Amino acid sequence: MNSRKITENILSVSTATLLITGIAVFGFGCNSKGRQKINGAGGSFPAPLYQSWCFDYSQDISHPKVNYQSVGSSAGISQIKAGTVDFAGTDAPLSEEDCEKSGLEQFHMVSGAVVPTVNLPSLAQSTFTLDGDTLADIYLGKIERWNDTRIAALNPGLTLPDLKITVVHRGDGSGTTHIFTTYLSSVSEAWKKDIGIGTLVKWPCGIAGQKNPGVCNNVSRIKGAIGYTEYTFALEAKLQIAFLAVDGKTVKPDEAAWPILGKTYILTRKDTPADKMSAMADFFSWCKQYGGDTARRLHYIPVSK
Numbered sequence: 001m002n003s004r005k006i007t008e009n010i011l012s013v014s015t016a017t018l019l020i021t022g023i024a025v026f027g028f029g030c031n032s033k034g035r036q037k038i039n040g041a042g043g044s045f046p047a048p049l050y051q052s053w054c055f056d057y058s059q060d061i062s063h064p065k066v067n068y069q070s071v072g073s074s075a076g077i078s079q080i081k082a083g084t085v086d087f088a089g090t091d092a093p094l095s096e097e098d099c100e101k102s103g104l105e106q107f108h109m110v111s112g113a114v115v116p117t118v119n120l121p122s123l124a125q126s127t128f129t130l131d132g133d134t135l136a137d138i139y140l141g142k143i144e145r146w147n148d149t150r151i152a153a154l155n156p157g158l159t160l161p162d163l164k165i166t167v168v169h170r171g172d173g174s175g176t177t178h179i180f181t182t183y184l185s186s187v188s189e190a191w192k193k194d195i196g197i198g199t200l201v202k203w204p205c206g207i208a209g210q211k212n213p214g215v216c217n218n219v220s221r222i223k224g225a226i227g228y229t230e231y232t233f234a235l236e237a238k239l240q241i242a243f244l245a246v247d248g249k250t251v252k253p254d255e256a257a258w259p260i261l262g263k264t265y266i267l268t269r270k271d272t273p274a275d276k277m278s279a280m281a282d283f284f285s286w287c288k289q290y291g292g293d294t295a296r297r298l299h300y301i302p303v304s305k
Contacts, residue, residue, distance in 0.1 A: 179260065
């Protein structure tokens with residue numbers, strides 16, 4: 001055998017040895033199961049936090065790989081009921097009866113603020129204030145221009161633009177809408193009577209956006225627009241936030257007195273296999289034990305350990 005043939009044989013054997021070693025040490029190959037995967041989907045309201053938690057948790061290769069898709073609360077509920085995801089996020093809690101009927105467990109994961117956002121370039125550097133009743137009447141279509149006397153009375157010293165108000169609301173089933181309409185129903189008898197609370201409501205006026213980013217995009221591009229969104233989305237989109245007058249005082253969304261707060265919940269299936277359920281329990285326990293700083297940095301209120 002010539003020296004070239006001997007060298008080829010040695011290389012062939014060495015390559016095979018490396019491949020076998022790789023399979024044994026790293027779990028390569030067709031029979032390896034790899035890391036366990038946990039898939040979640042649901043509300044866009046908590047999505048920045050859940051996705052951050054999923055990323056941080058999944059960096060440890062001893063942990064399962066966890067994913068969360070922002071599809072809206074209603075879509076998340078549909079998916080967990082259908083069993084196409086391992087867990088769902090919703091800002092509109094299911095009733096005990098619905099959970100029992102659907103074979104679901106539900107628990108509070110985190111809380112956060114919903115804020116009204118406006119596109120008023122002439123007032124971008126000013127503190128702009130609304131109150132609950134005025135905000136409700138804007139969404140009812142009763143207040144149509146930004147220089148309305150009721151808005152002016154809440155903002156003495158500001159020159160308000162003679163500009164049409166474009167109302168932006170959610171077009172999909174939304175836990176953020178549930179939180180927002182719960183607030184409007186608490187401050188406006190007209191809203192409570194005519195529209196009420198829901199993830200989907202019959203809006204009297206305005207244009208729709210899909211999920212929190214869709215609302216933010218519409219507000220950002222339309223001069224004179226007003227929308228509502230989870231606080232972190234407003235900050236990331238650099239939108240102007242309308243503060244709220246509460247009991248004669250102007251409050252901001254980072255204050256304890258902010259009135260538009262909502263809880264967001266996790267839904268899991270009771271028939272989840274034991275190994276998957278144990279893995280999810282470990283993930284949620286990790287979030288509560290180690291995720292508080294991330295929650296506060298993203299302007300959510302974490303649940304205590």
